[in-house]
Amino acid sequence: MRRTIIAGNWKNNGLRADAVALATGIRTALDGDGGSGGVEVLVCPPFTAIASVESALAGSEIGIGGQNIFWKEKGAYTGQIAPSMLKDAGCAYVIIGHSEPRGRFGVPDPDFDAPILAYFGDGDETVNRKLKAALVAGLIPIICVGETLAERQAGHTDTVVESQTKAALVGIPAEQASGLIFAYEPVWAIGTGEVCESGEADRVCGVVRSAVGELYGPEAAESVRVQYGGSVKPDNAKELLGKPNIDGALVGGASLKAGDFVAIVAAAPERQ
Ligand code: PGA
16 A cells, blocks of 8 residues: 655745745644645755744654755765755655756746756756665655656657656665655646646556566565656646556645645545
8 A cells, every 4th residue: 555645846936934834834724634644745845945844844744855956965066955964954855856957847938048958957867866865865755757748749758757767766776666756747737737637647657657667576666656746736636646556746836825735635545
């Protein structure tokens, strides 16, 4: 039995006061709603608000995650955050390989003429390094994979998702692969309001699971949890979370409103 995991990815939103208000709002609403009821819940604030959110959530069951990390523990890497720093700041989790730091935006940014990839640039190799570094530091990684609209239209969805999954896992021993968390996030559904149809989302979450199975066998495949992410909202969460291969949600926009986020938690099968 895989435990449902709902994560809020706050992205580049929130000064400390906003983040504390949001965290407190989620905590209060969840308590008022009977708690998380067996669902694993976490929020991923911007780095600058992690410490404040940690205080706001002290003593609650809501976990905290970072939105990214660097793979080196220390050194002359201006602007980078080491895995141990995230842990030290109060994070138990970290998002790795989100399509935004991979530079694979669903919606092109009209402010940039140059390819946006030039400004970010996570790829299979760095995702793999970050995953290894996170595991060494004892952080729980959420590894994101997903196809762009052009890749989907060209019929390459499964190949892209399978190859990103396998590339992330290069050199990861079987005992560490078991129980990992992935997020299938079709790039075209992120921040666009366009949700992947639940049957298709379930199918592609199954592609992630099969890729793990090909590398490590059926038990490992059954043990990994695969979230769906991309325009998850209170009104589509129940349908998505009811699918057998979808073990949770990585929620962006709707995680910025306490009521919406808690409604998504409440839609998890454990809570029905
Ligand atoms: P969205 O973002 O829910 O706003 O589409 C999801 C994500 O990027 O993790």
